[in-house]
Structures are given as structure tokens and as C-alpha cells.
Amino acid sequence: MAKILVVEDNVALLGAIQDTLELNGYSVYGVTNGAQALEAFSHFRPAMIVTDVVMPEMDGLELYRQVRRKSAGVTIPFVFISARDAAQAVGQVVSSSSAYFLRKPFGPEELLEAVHKFLKKEQVR
Helix, strand or coil: CCEEEEECCCHHHHHHHHHHHHHCCCEEEEECCHHHHHHHHHHHCCCEEEEECCCCCCCHHHHHHHHHHCHHHCCCCEEEEECCCCHHHHHHHCCCCCEEEEECCCCHHHHHHHHHHHHHHHHHC
């Protein structure tokens, strides 16, 4: 069972993402900002991080940078989610081989497709 760290400041959306992933067999740890995610990263040891881009305290791009600085976080795939058209900003920071962008609103199928795609890619490595 793959572990996924979900970072979303909208508590209702965080719950919906967690439910979708857990119903599909994933172990999920949810937090509401990037600072909490960094703290959770070291003890939860996720196989993937699903994060909102725009959040208080630490945004998703800074979380990405901080995780990449840690040796255990160099190859962890990210799924970025945002209501804003942040794809260009994400693309300037993030390698397309290690990240995927979902624009809000998105459905459970889109989320699961991104998660399956990147976890499968990591297993091949």
C-alpha cells in the first residue's frame, strides 16, 4: 500500500481527496499547509505528495523545493493542484518527469489517473 501525503488548505477538499485515495487502497496522511507537510514528511515517508499550490505559511512550490533538498525527497513525485492557472509557475520550478498539474475543479478519476501514473513510473525506476 503506497503512502501519499496530501497538503490542502481547504479542509473539505482535503477530506474528499483523502477519501478518494483511501477508498482506492492508499495510506493517506493529510495536512493543511506546507510547513506541516515538511514536518510530516520525515516520519510518514510518503511515496508521493499531492499538494495545493497556493497555501498559507508555505506554498506548494516552496514545499517542492524543500522536499527536493532532502536526500529522501529527491525522486518523490508531486501532483500539484490549484484553482488558479498556476501551470506556468509550476513548470518553471518543477521537472515534468516528477510532477503533474491538476486544475481545480477536478474529479476523482483525474486524481486517481495522476496518482497511478506517477506511482507506476516510480516502481519502474
